[in-house]
Amino acid sequence: MRAIVVSATGGPEVLTYTDHPDPEPNPGEVLVDVAASGVNFIDVYHRLGRYPLSLPFVLGNEGAGTVAAVGEDVTGLSVGDTVAWAGVMGSYAEKAVVPASQLLAVPDGIDAEQAAAVTLQGLTAHYLAHSTYEVKPGDDVLVHAAAGGVGLLLVQIAKLRGARVIGTVSTEEKEILARQAGADDVLRYDGFADAVRDLTGSGVHVVYDGVGAATFDASLASLRPRGMMALYGQASGPVPPVDPQVLARGGSLFLTRPSMGPYIATRDELAWRASDIFGWVASGDLRVHISARYPLSEAAQAHQDLEARRTTGKLLLIP
Template identity: 60%
Template structure:
């Protein structure tokens, strides 16, 4: 019987359990896949902990890649043996999975299956952040937090490809090297980064700050934004940000504060556009996807511990 990682009672990494599960044959408009790699993302820890509540038992993970093993009635876009990837299918920490055919994105030749599993959720996130949430322009000064993380490394590369000047924050010298290799113009630690942001811009401030850290960085991030700039809060790795008085945006200079989420940037047309650009960039060598660790499915707890302990760089994968 195939196995999957599930949560029966929310909590810490110890809440992740490896269960035997029944996997039904695909129904109309569905495909069955053998999962070759599942992406580990910070949102998975929110589901596991209950910060983002889901009905239990919770199938953890939403991203992966694998091989189509069966197709349901009415499916014409996929066939047995196709490589596909996905990033919106809950329960992806699994050996086998049935998913909507419309969620299965063909993996083109020239893109490794592991890379496809590591790319989509964070890649689409980075894409909508720099292309749609705030459309980065040439010479824009941009601040990217956690620049050696999975989203951070992609954000730096995509912002640089659009001509931005990037200031990055990291927590260790090893992560500084990774951020510089991704193209960051300057890399600093988290202490007094708002002062560095002002120095980086000659006192003006950042066109946009991309902050996936949350509670511990929010105040200084907001202080780093220029007049009519964008404060883009897209995650809460250090915890959720307390309620914000809108007058602070006024005092900062008519700053825009936004909390985007992928569902609002993922129409079918947008998904085709974003994933197409990402895969093309990987195949051309313009975008590098760093896989920071591969763990057996049975070690999902360890993967979550390492991710939340900020011991990792790039993307973590679970390998069934």
């Protein structure tokens, strides 16, 4: 098969499109013919070595496709089923082996590309809005990068939960997308903390920040007393060390750095979140915006576009 292999960490140029041995499923695993792989910032962090992995490795954490073979002890899945997954390495490839416990059956009415586009970022948006900070009707919510992959989904989910959503974006095109997703107000990054306080009076209940260093201080300044900062990513770079007294001075603020693993640690929790996400997509309550599809061989270009913030919504690699 062909795959994207990383033999040394670095820039997009380290992504090598090459022949790689076909994987074989062990007991409890499933072999999938990959129809589409999702491109995510965690892939960039793995490529850079920010989240170190043993070299060499096949990149990619998310995908969808068709079951090609099942290993021993696998029940409930058959050859030909359409499935999706997130958080499993090796997805930038024509074939992938995935533990059956982490596979999600894709319901009728959702194709493999939609499933690959919504699984990881949809699960992220779900846990942020339901568990990290449980959004309630009437809450004021600030979503950074509101036209990005997670941002567009998070805006929609927060609106489904009855919140007033303020989004930040960098361009007029992205503002249009954020408003189409349901954002009540859309701001540029420059001076957003003051603008948020002008809109809300006392600040927002929660900030969902996947940008990191460039927005962190102003995000804290956007919170009302006892508000929560959910720092779930670092697209602009890691945040320097923080003096906890900053949280006290801001009004007994809460700061958390969530990641997906602990929020899908059990099969029941994974199934709950996926059922909600796929159900909303099937019903039309959650719209998936796929902004670009690249051949698998052009993974480096996809990474360049993502890091340069030239993209909106979701990027897919098609084997």
